[in-house]
Amino acid sequence: MRGIKVLERILATIPIMVGIAVIIFIFIRAVPGDPVDLMMGEGGYVSEEEMEAMRKAFNLDKPVHVQLYLFLTQTLRGDLGESFLKQVPVTDLILDTLPATIELALGALVFAVLVGVPVGVISAVKQNSLVDRVSMAGSFVGISFPHFWLGIIGILIFSVTLQWLPTNGRLDSGLSIEHITGLYVIDSLLLGDLELFWNSFHHLILPSATLGAAVAAMIARVMRSSMLEILRQDYVMLARAKGLSEYRVIVRHALRNALIPTVTVVGLQTGVLLGGNMVVETVFGWPGVGRMVVQSIYARDYPVVQGAVMLYAFTFVIANLIVDILYTYLNPKIEL
Amino acid sequence: MNARNWRILALLLAVLLLTGLLAVGCTPAQEEETPGEEEQQQEQAGEEVSEPELETLRFVLDTESFRELEAQAIAQQLRDLGIDVQVKVWEWSALKAKIKEGERLAYLTDWGSAFFDPFDLGVPKLRTGDRGNYSFYSNPEFDELMVTAITTADEDVRRDAYFRAQEILKEDAPWVFGYYMKAVEASSVDVQNWEPSMDSRINLHDVSLASGDTIVVGMATDSILSLDPASSYRDRETETVIRNMFDGLVTRTHDGKVVPELAESWDISEDGLTYTFKLRDGVYFHNGDQLDADDVVFTFEKILGLGAFADTEGTSRAGLIRPSGVELTVEKVDEMTVRFTFSKPFPVFLQGLVHQQIVPRDYYLEVGEEGFGKAPVGTGPFKFVSGKLDDQIVLERFDDYYGGSPDLPPVGPAPIKRAIFKMVPEPATRIAGLKAGELGIVQAIPPDLIASLEADENIVVKYVEGTRNYALELNNAKPPFDDIRVRKALNYAINWELILDEIYGGLATRLATAFLPSGFGYNPDVEPYPYDPERAKELLKEAGYATK
Numbered sequence: 001m002r003g004i005k006v007l008e009r010i011l012a013t014i015p016i017m018v019g020i021a022v023i024i025f026i027f028i029r030a031v032p033g034d035p036v037d038l039m040m041g042e043g044g045y046v047s048e049e050e051m052e053a054m055r056k057a058f059n060l061d062k063p064v065h066v067q068l069y070l071f072l073t074q075t076l077r078g079d080l081g082e083s084f085l086k087q088v089p090v091t092d093l094i095l096d097t098l099p100a101t102i103e104l105a106l107g108a109l110v111f112a113v114l115v116g117v118p119v120g121v122i123s124a125v126k127q128n129s130l131v132d133r134v135s136m137a138g139s140f141v142g143i144s145f146p147h148f149w150l151g152i153i154g155i156l157i158f159s160v161t162l163q164w165l166p167t168n169g170r171l172d173s174g175l176s177i178e179h180i181t182g183l184y185v186i187d188s189l190l191l192g193d194l195e196l197f198w199n200s201f202h203h204l205i206l207p208s209a210t211l212g213a214a215v216a217a218m219i220a221r222v223m224r225s226s227m228l229e230i231l232r233q234d235y236v237m238l239a240r241a242k243g244l245s246e247y248r249v250i251v252r253h254a255l256r257n258a259l260i261p262t263v264t265v266v267g268l269q270t271g272v273l274l275g276g277n278m279v280v281e282t283v284f285g286w287p288g289v290g291r292m293v294v295q296s297i298y299a300r301d302y303p304v305v306q307g308a309v310m311l312y313a314f315t316f317v318i319a320n321l322i323v324d325i326l327y328t329y330l331n332p333k334i335e336l
Numbered sequence: 337m338n339a340r341n342w343r344i345l346a347l348l349l350a351v352l353l354l355t356g357l358l359a360v361g362c363t364p365a366q367e368e369e370t371p372g373e374e375e376q377q378q379e380q381a382g383e384e385v386s387e388p389e390l391e392t393l394r395f396v397l398d399t400e401s402f403r404e405l406e407a408q409a410i411a412q413q414l415r416d417l418g419i420d421v422q423v424k425v426w427e428w429s430a431l432k433a434k435i436k437e438g439e440r441l442a443y444l445t446d447w448g449s450a451f452f453d454p455f456d457l458g459v460p461k462l463r464t465g466d467r468g469n470y471s472f473y474s475n476p477e478f479d480e481l482m483v484t485a486i487t488t489a490d491e492d493v494r495r496d497a498y499f500r501a502q503e504i505l506k507e508d509a510p511w512v513f514g515y516y517m518k519a520v521e522a523s524s525v526d527v528q529n530w531e532p533s534m535d536s537r538i539n540l541h542d543v544s545l546a547s548g549d550t551i552v553v554g555m556a557t558d559s560i561l562s563l564d565p566a567s568s569y570r571d572r573e574t575e576t577v578i579r580n581m582f583d584g585l586v587t588r589t590h591d592g593k594v595v596p597e598l599a600e601s602w603d604i605s606e607d608g609l610t611y612t613f614k615l616r617d618g619v620y621f622h623n624g625d626q627l628d629a630d631d632v633v634f635t636f637e638k639i640l641g642l643g644a645f646a647d648t649e650g651t652s653r654a655g656l657i658r659p660s661g662v663e664l665t666v667e668k669v670d671e672m673t674v675r676f677t678f679s680k681p682f683p684v685f686l687q688g689l690v691h692q693q694i695v696p697r698d699y700y701l702e703v704g705e706e707g708f709g710k711a712p713v714g715t716g717p718f719k720f721v722s723g724k725l726d727d728q729i730v731l732e733r734f735d736d737y738y739g740g741s742p743d744l745p746p747v748g749p750a751p752i753k754r755a756i757f758k759m760v761p762e763p764a765t766r767i768a769g770l771k772a773g774e775l776g777i778v779q780a781i782p783p784d785l786i787a788s789l790e791a792d793e794n795i796v797v798k799y800v801e802g803t804r805n806y807a808l809e810l811n812n813a814k815p816p817f818d819d820i821r822v823r824k825a826l827n828y829a830i831n832w833e834l835i836l837d838e839i840y841g842g843l844a845t846r847l848a849t850a851f852l853p854s855g856f857g858y859n860p861d862v863e864p865y866p867y868d869p870e871r872a873k874e875l876l877k878e879a880g881y882a883t884k
Binding site for chain 2 (some may be wrong): 031032033034037038039040041042045046047048049050051053054057085086087096097152155156159160163166167168169170173174176282283284285287291292294295298299300
């Protein structure tokens with residue numbers, strides 16, 4: 001049953017994706033700006049005829065509905081077109097940059113969960129203690145401060161002053177790694193190269209913490225409030241009455257139930273982590289999708305923007321689906 | 337108090353704080369606007385009695401965010417004269433599109449020149465209907481002079497044309513003429529024999545290090561566009577990386593003089609139509625192939641869409657080599673001689689040629705365009721090892737390098753062993769990288785971050801004259817700026833000295849017209865409009881506008 005439901009949900013994403021494709025296609029063209037003019041730069045001599053020829057090569061001379069038709073039929077065949085700027089297929093560009101983005105998002109997620117869940121639980125258990133107040137104040141900071149500021153301050157403290165962590169990039173300059181998954185931390189382990197692992201891990205810490213800070217804060221707050229609610233439930237009292245140790249009560253009985261709202265937060269934030277990392281990728285010189293999108297938007301490189309935004313949308317849709325599926329495991333009463 | 341109350345309290349506090357901030361943020365702006373308008377209304381009302389025809393000059397000044405401060409300062413100075421100016425901040429691509437549609441009136445813009453000749457400022461920016469002519473300026477005499485200057489071989493004739501063109505520009509005042517800026521770059525103290533170039537090139541061949549053998553350069557871009565000099569790209573960052581792997585027929589000293597590189601010498605025919613280059617002997621590509629005339633011809637045929645590439649449009653680099661509408665052919669004279677023939681003289685050809693590097697024909701045909709971009713092979717001082725366009729490009733010294741241009745010592749293989757270009761788009765991160773010792777050379781340092789670098793004893797800050805013209809362009813096709821008196825009034829009305837000193841320190845230099853002093857044919861007798869608010873007011877009154 002569940003299998004069919006999941007399949008149904010996956011099929012339901014198709015019309016959503018087509019809708020998104022049409023919307024992004026129209027939106028990016030509604031923004032003023034001429035990709036060809038931007039591409040030609042300034043120096044030297046370029047005539048209108050030459051620019052016209054280039055527009056023709058990019059199909060930009062055709063009416064918008066024809067361009068849309070071409071784009072949709074191409075996309076259905078799995079072809080997202082070629083970047084105006086780099087003359088490389090968009091799918092290649094995305095496949096090339098996606099692993100870096102996924103690595104950063106996973107790093108941020110791990111950071112957020114590792115920090116957020118324990119802080120939330122401890123705050124709930126030691127409600128109104130100094131620990132509780134300090135961590136809730138801290139979470140307020142995590143949510144409020146913009147990535148840009150957190151990132152730069154992090155670099156100034158940990159890279160420039162203390163010199164513990166590198167300022168930018170995924171590996172030390174000049175190092176490279178054989179691509180297996182494209183996630184350097186994992187690839188280095190698969191290759192059994194601990195030095196590379198340490199190097200890539202080192203580079204991942206600061207960007208992950210910057211990107212994950214807000215999510216960690218959110219998780220801590222949600223975790224805390226749902227824990228507080230659960231700890232007042234009868235079955236927790238019963239567990240205590242049975243004489244179970246406090247650790248067992250909290251971890252086995254309360255935590256699992258309190259996790260449900262947290263899973264929602266994590267699931268929804270995964271989309272944000274994958275799609276909202278333009279700033280962090282720029283600050284830390286992290287060669288991911290976000291930075292590519294930023295450059296493409298400024299250059300009006302329509303095919304790249306379209307492809308990447310569709311990827312973001314797809315990630316959101318899938319993340320929601322996974323959250324729904326996880327629910328059914330955490331609470332068998334919930335159905336898809 | 338329980339947790340719920342705490343949360344409510346925190347929320348309330350946050351809301352209060354935000355409202356407070358918003359209130360503080362908004363009030364001055366509102367205050368500034370409202371009384372300003374009232375005053376103007378009163379003023380109008382007051383003046384209606386004596387001179388009923390005078391109205392307030394109003395317009396919106398468009399700018400990109402990086403010049404917002406400057407725009408605000410200009411607006412304030414103009415408001416002091418009774419002009420109602422509001423500043424609007426844009427993203428450049430959007431603003432540019434709106435400007436070209438003729439919808440905007442006044443805009444802060446900038447335009448770079450690559451040729452050390454007013455050609456690529458004068459023609460695209462000011463010739464009637466040309467692609468960068470955002471001011472819709474049109475003066476047949478100026479157009480004529482530009483044509484003379486770029487299609488005549490005789491230097492004296494060209495110089496005279498440019499001199500006269502500058503006089504006309506100042507007289508016509510199509511823009512509020514602005515300034516040019518020094519480029520600021522910095523390196524670690526370890527880096528020796530490095531000079532920033534006027535064309536923003538980073539020549540790593542000549543650089544040596546006090547310790548270590550690897551240099552890392554922090555590039556101010558999200559991604560360079562290509563590693564293939566025969567493909568389409570027009571940005572300086574891509575050029576910088578490519579020029580360390582590839583050499584061209586000619587190159588430039590860091591102050592802009594054209595000197596031989598792969599070409600040993602060249603002849604220019606009397607009529608300026610033919611350029612014959614004698615190639616240097618014993619130049620090898622990184623794969624061991626020897627450079628000959630076929631490689632040069634192949635490279636230019638690919639770019640210009642000639643010969644084997646006749647069915648293509650060429651690449652976007654063609655405009656650097658010849659103006660469109662001019663026929664250019666490339667032919668092999670013998671193994672080591674190449675001839676370029678123009679249908680009309682193109683006197684800045686050599687300056688454009690500096691930007692075009694040579695690819696090896698046989699290897700290129702063997703691996704194809706895509707393959708070449710992934711494993712580029714050139715004749716430059718460094719060979720490609722590995723890397724990605726949006727991450728880092730790792731290069732290694734080419735030991736069989738012929739030595740490079742004899743005019744740019746040292747001649748011979750590069751002193752450093754490895755060169756790495758790292759894409760670090762955020763200026764604060766680039767500077768942090770330099771301070772932490774991760775980066776050796778960093779470009780495009782924003783003026784507000786210079787002081788912190790100057791204070792660091794491990795870092796050397798260097799300045800080089802820029803080739804970018806910053807101005808306030810006016811829409812000459814629409815009222816109020818179709819009236820020359822209004823345009824001139826604005827040229828008198830702005831105290832540039834004050835603005836440039838306050839905002840850009842000593843980095844900016846005022847310009848008399850659109851032409852740069854570093855370019856050929858700069859007319860030193862044409863001086864900038866002086867700051868003369870009284871003269872500005874007179875002109876505005878003449879044009880029918882009220883002043884304070």
